[in-house]
Amino acid sequence: MPPLIEVTNLSFSYNHLIDEETLTNVSFTVQKGEWLAVVGHNGSGKSTLAQILVGLLSPQKGRVMLAGQVLNEESKWGIRQKIGIVFQNPDNQFIGTTVQDDVAFGLENINMSYEEMQTRVEEALKMVEMSSFQFHDPSRLSGGQKQRVAIAGIVALRPSVIILDEALVMLDPASRRKLLQTLQMLKEKEGLTIISITHDMNEAATADRVLMMKSGKVVKTGTPKCVFGDELELEPPFAEALRRTLLKRGRSVPQVYMTEKEMVQWLCK
């Protein structure tokens, strides 16, 4: 099956006057129904990449294809019905005066019927557990609640791809886990594709694949095991951190990356 998203040789620079590229020769693919975690330090080009994928920025070089269609000035409006982005700071994307209006905004834009809109908004708010806030003013919600509403706004559109740009950072850990489970469920049931830009390595460890960026380049892609196993620059997931700590103290732990489950099993042997 051809990949759902195909990025080839993407290069981007914010300023033509300076010979400094924010992205250099970025290529990768994402399959339908895949969960891809994008990791890397601040300033490594992750958010720039996300903005190019939804056509908010256009690359100087290279090409983005989504479901067989090249992303460009003409096609971007159609493509945006297939790909949704949730930004890190939800204040940057609120429009409505009530939570439900805000979630409905995207739906109105695609001329959805009122009845359908009502069901979709209800469904989406339920999914992020914000139903009881439907008449509240989004600007007066707490940080985590705002992030949930922002996610509902995208989920309601039922895109085939959701890009989360650090979209869960203000949620408390329990809500974050729940929301991740909900997205996982959508991925399994509806074949939703998720690209999650994250600094939470424990979250990245549960993705299908991890893409690591550094100074605008893709330095590694692969399973969490393969990326965290030999990238010492990344903050490892906890079990791996424990393995390395024990190794440093001269203990006879296995020499390869371990998931939490493997670590517990090894300790229980």
Add this chain to the structure above:
Amino acid sequence: MAMQVTFNGVSADYNYGPIRSPLVLQSVDLNVTSGAFTAVVGHTGSGKSSLLKAMNGLLVPTEGVVTVGETEIKPGKNKKALKEVRKKVGMVFQFPESQLFAETVEQDICFGPINFGVSLEEAKKIANHVISQVGLDVSILEKSPFSLSGGQKRRVAIAGILAMQPDVLVLDEPGAGLDPKGKREILSLISQWHKTRSLTTILVTHDMDDVALYADDVIVMEKGRVVLHEEIREFFNDEEKLARLHLEVPEARSFQLTLEHELGIKLSRVCLTVEELADALIEVGLA
């Protein structure tokens, strides 16, 4: 000089013209001792940010009194008290970088001190000092804050607060959105400032690892109330209580609990960091 922060029966709501929100703080009694590093945790919407705003006079009580050092904030108009309190309490909001506004980083950092009566020359000196304190090169002072990366902007915004040399530092998730390394750097920096300047520091966070690493005590908020205020070891000791409050434990502790459950044994102590856990595992011969 550090300062004590106390709340006496404080209730508050947000009130914009005729519209009043439900109470965001409900009869809060609280005493943050001078020089303490206190973490505030709780679910989204539990009133953590509102609690911080009340410390800085951005949210004025409808009932009760907030006291910072010698200054009291009471219901009604408090013009003088508010000015005093804002000089003493430096507040770092969620996503503080959205407050950057000036043409250069230097002007942005100097804005606060100048407003509180510091001379331009002195303010520039302070800017020079704080910019290196937050781990940035002084050459960045000449740049536009909008040309910087997210992590750099965050540091500049925090530098702007530090430049006001507050006695009480309140921070609302200063690490949100930063990479793990950047986050650790910001927090250890804050921890260092806390110690060397003997500040009273209040930190809102969702990350129990931050709580375990940096805080002396922890406040738990639920629906606008303070439901718990404890020293951290005591706090993390009682799993049942944490489960009842729907709170997480630090990663090391969580791993410890999983392991103890699998093995049907208990390690001799509560481990809050990976080092502590490694020690405990080696001690009992598991690793």
